[in-house]
Structure formats: C-alpha cells, structure tokens
Amino acid sequence: MDEQINYIDSGFLFGDQLFYPVAILLISSILAYFLYRNIIAPLYYFQRLGIPSPKQTPFFGHVLNINRDGFQHTYLNYTKQMGPVYGLMFGRVPEMVISDLDMVKEITVKRFNQFINRAELINLPKESPFYDGLLRLRDHQWKRVRGLLVPTFSGAKMRQIITIMNNISQGLVDRLLQKCQQDGQIDIWQAYGQVTMQIILAIAFGVESHGHNGSDNLTKSARRITGVATRLIVLVPLFPSFIVRLLLTLRGKGRDDATFLRDTAMKVIESRRAHGLSSRKDLLQLMIDAGDNGKLTDTEVIAQSIVFLIAGYETTSNALAFTSYLLALNPDIQDKLIKEIDEKCPDENAIDYDTISNLTYLDMVLDEAMRIYPPAFRFNREASEDITINNIFIPKGMTVTIPIIAIHHDPKLWPNPDKFDPERFSAKAKAERNPYSYMPFGVGPRACIGMRLAVIEAKLILIRTLQQVRFTVVKETPIPLKFRGGVVTSPKNGIRLGLTSRNV
Numbered sequence: 001m002d003e004q005i006n007y008i009d010s011g012f013l014f015g016d017q018l019f020y021p022v023a024i025l026l027i028s029s030i031l032a033y034f035l036y037r038n039i040i041a042p043l044y045y046f047q048r049l050g051i052p053s054p055k056q057t058p059f060f061g062h063v064l065n066i067n068r069d070g071f072q073h074t075y076l077n078y079t080k081q082m083g084p085v086y087g088l089m090f091g092r093v094p095e096m097v098i099s100d101l102d103m104v105k106e107i108t109v110k111r112f113n114q115f116i117n118r119a120e121l122i123n124l125p126k127e128s129p130f131y132d133g134l135l136r137l138r139d140h141q142w143k144r145v146r147g148l149l150v151p152t153f154s155g156a157k158m159r160q161i162i163t164i165m166n167n168i169s170q171g172l173v174d175r176l177l178q179k180c181q182q183d184g185q186i187d188i189w190q191a192y193g194q195v196t197m198q199i200i201l202a203i204a205f206g207v208e209s210h211g212h213n214g215s216d217n218l219t220k221s222a223r224r225i226t227g228v229a230t231r232l233i234v235l236v237p238l239f240p241s242f243i244v245r246l247l248l249t250l251r252g253k254g255r256d257d258a259t260f261l262r263d264t265a266m267k268v269i270e271s272r273r274a275h276g277l278s279s280r281k282d283l284l285q286l287m288i289d290a291g292d293n294g295k296l297t298d299t300e301v302i303a304q305s306i307v308f309l310i311a312g313y314e315t316t317s318n319a320l321a322f323t324s325y326l327l328a329l330n331p332d333i334q335d336k337l338i339k340e341i342d343e344k345c346p347d348e349n350a351i352d353y354d355t356i357s358n359l360t361y362l363d364m365v366l367d368e369a370m371r372i373y374p375p376a377f378r379f380n381r382e383a384s385e386d387i388t389i390n391n392i393f394i395p396k397g398m399t400v401t402i403p404i405i406a407i408h409h410d411p412k413l414w415p416n417p418d419k420f421d422p423e424r425f426s427a428k429a430k431a432e433r434n435p436y437s438y439m440p441f442g443v444g445p446r447a448c449i450g451m452r453l454a455v456i457e458a459k460l461i462l463i464r465t466l467q468q469v470r471f472t473v474v475k476e477t478p479i480p481l482k483f484r485g486g487v488v489t490s491p492k493n494g495i496r497l498g499l500t501s502r503n504v
C-alpha cells in the first residue's frame, strides 16, 4: 500500500515537475509575445524604417497626445517639430505623416493606382449603411461608383440645386434679422449647422425637414450619426476591430439612426419610382437617374446619401462659421466683401450659379478662411504595395496621412500663416504658388466629390447673410478660437458673434 502511495505521490510529483514549468513557460511566452507585439515593437517601428517619430507612450503610442486642444493641433505641432515625413502610432496602427509637396503629388496623383484606397479603420459589416459609401469603397468598386456619381456634381447639375438651397436659406436670413431685433447676438456655428443640415437632408434625402429648431426626428438622427462618426472614430485604432464593432452594436442608437435614415431615403425613392420621374432635381434624384438600368442599386444610392450627410454637413457649416468669425475680426475685409456683394449681387431673388461664380473677392475670402481653418484637417491613403518615393520606403498597407492643416500653416509656403489675408488668393499670387500648398478638399482623383456643391452652398449662404447683416465681435466671441476633438475642425463651444442689421 505504502509502495502504491509512493508511486502515486511520485507520479504526481513527476507530473508537477513537468506541468508547472511548462505552463509557466507557455504563459510567459504568450505574455512576452503580447508585450513585444503590443508594447515593444511599436516603439521601434519607425526607427526600423529610418523615419523620425515623436516620443510615444507604450501601448497607446501617440493617442494620448491627441484631442487636448483639438486633433488638428497634433498634426500642426508634430509637423513643426518632426519635419515633412514622420511616423505616428495609434495603438499598434502605424501612420506616416507626409507634408513634402513633391511626395504628396506622387501619392495623390502620379502614383494614384498604388494609393487608391483610404485606410480602413474598422471592417464594417456588409449590412452597414456606410458599407457601399464612397468614403469606404475600395479599388474597382470605388472607381465604378465614383465614375457614375461624378456627373451628378457637374456645374450644370449644381445650377438646378441652387433653387432648393436658396429657398431653405431664407429661414436663416429671417432668423438672423429676428436676432438683430432681439439681443443682437447669435451662435453662428449653430445657426449655420441648422441650415446646412436642412439643405443636405433636402438634397441628398429628398426630405424637407421642418422646424428651424431642428427638433424633428430626422434632423436628430442625422445629427447623432454625424456626431458619432466624427468623434468615436478617433479612438478606434486603440482597440481590436471586434471590440469596436461590439461597442458600436451596444450603442444601439447609432444603428437605429442609420436604419431610420436609410428607411426614410428608401421610402422617398420608392415613392418617386411609383410616381414616375421626379421633376425635382436634387442629388437623390440625380443619383437615381445616374444609376438607372441597374448601374447603381438603391442600397448604393442610399449609402451615398448617408455619406454625403456625414462628409458634407459639418464641414460646410464649419467653413461658414469660421469665415464669418474671421470677417467679424477683420471689419475692413468684411466691408470690402459687402461692397462686392452689393455691386454684383444686390437682388436676393436673382442669385444664380453665374452670379455666385462672378464674386471673385468672396472666392478669395472663403479660400483664405479654409486655409486658416481647414474643415477637414487631414486625409489619408493606403499603400497597396511596398513602394519607395524620394528614398522613403513605404510598406504595403501603410496609412499615409496628408496633414492639410500643417501644409496650410507652413510659413515657408504662407508667410505669417496665422494672418487672415484674402489677397493670398489673388489670381497672380495663386499662379506663383505650388498648387499642392492648398488642399482643403484633398487632391487627385479621390479628392472631395462634393467640392463644387460645398463651395456654391457656402457662397450662397454668405451672400444671403451679408446682404442683410454685418458680423461684429462681442465679449462672448471666443478669441482665440478653441477646438474640440474629432475628425473635422469644429469650434469647442460654438462661435458667438454680434449681428447688426444692414437695413437700418
């Protein structure tokens, strides 16, 4: 019996001897691998490529350095410190930031075929309403859809849309005049946000949203969707994509909002099909027409409507708010602009595409405002293969970010870059400058498809506004402007401006 016990004991002993050391070795190897992959390797990633990279925090990389005073400052400051090519780490996701203009040209235009796609932060499920949208589409699918949609943004098509935009902007003008009679102040950022939201819902969803206070469900859903899309995305690279998808699923609201928007657009499409071709030539109808005969499915059309809302609403309203802010701070420039509007566009009922295009000083003012405060402060491309440009090796799959904000504030390209000076955009000054030094809408075949629409919309709203009111600085006006985090440049707490009516 004793012998047996000894045998069993020694058996256990023998098992322990192997089990524990093996288990410990296994666990420590897994830990070591986890440590190496997530903490050590990212620290030396760019060093191995021979590219400078600012000091980073283990595991987080450079994520902890963003968002303190707006994401755009991260790119602005790092580019000043690190130069035209450097690397950032978002968790374990590397990103090369390139502001060298020759390289930007190579990436966005000359070697476009090796940089067709944007970096994909999350693997969206096929059923996501964003899946088929231009922002995410890749390779030949993107080429097919973009090719079909480009004509819907032509000058001729924009002429038809202007009437819808002009009618909607009347609500804004009424509100501004009312405010002049009351306290003579307004949060102009919020006011423009309402009107640009109404416009995008009207032209991309075919739905007139009622109530200037934005209380209707459609506006609420659209606001929440753009809010989630532009803010949450900053944190995405920190987590594995399945966790992000889980978080988004748990945040059911976002999904419900997207479904609500999708269903609304679907109902409009079905109703238009049932009643024959619509005479209302909004973006939705132009897309339905462009996709006829099976070239675009209804799902693809709706995905674009949702993407236009996300890409086009806040960017346009921010561009308007920043321009008005800069005009309030620079009354001489505002006077000169008002003079041009009074001379070339005195009648609010006779604003058409040609009149708008004829206001050269307005063009210069808007361009300069988007230089100082580019509503989209960066864009990216993904390398589809290993590639060397100007002796810099860019590995396959690398996200290459072009920091618009840093290029727009480079003192070598823009002397005294913080000064608001529309003369920088005179025809002569423009002709003398490298065209890649200004890119608020991105560059190359994948640049913003909505640029013409955005510019016409912003100019129309500025004309209608400045025909009636003048902007001033009040004690609540934020000087300097503060920004909030997110993927577009947005003011932190709105922009309060004074208003005086021009009719008194």
Ligand code: HEM
Pocket (backbone or CB within 6 Å): 134, 135, 136, 146, 307, 308, 309, 311, 312, 313, 315, 316, 319, 374, 375, 376, 378, 379, 380, 440, 441, 442, 443, 444, 446, 447, 448, 449, 450, 451, 453, 454, 455
């Ligand atoms: C002032 C307003 C706007 C600004 C500053 C802006 C800026 C940008 C930028 C920088 C990009 C990335 C370009 C690139 O990767 O090279 C972009 C892409 C895009 N924008 Fe805009 N945008 C504005 C308004 C609009 C509007 C009104 C729409 C639609 C109605 C729109 C739709 C899009 C779409 C769909 C893309 C993706 C294009 C593609 O991948 O093919 N944007 N925008």
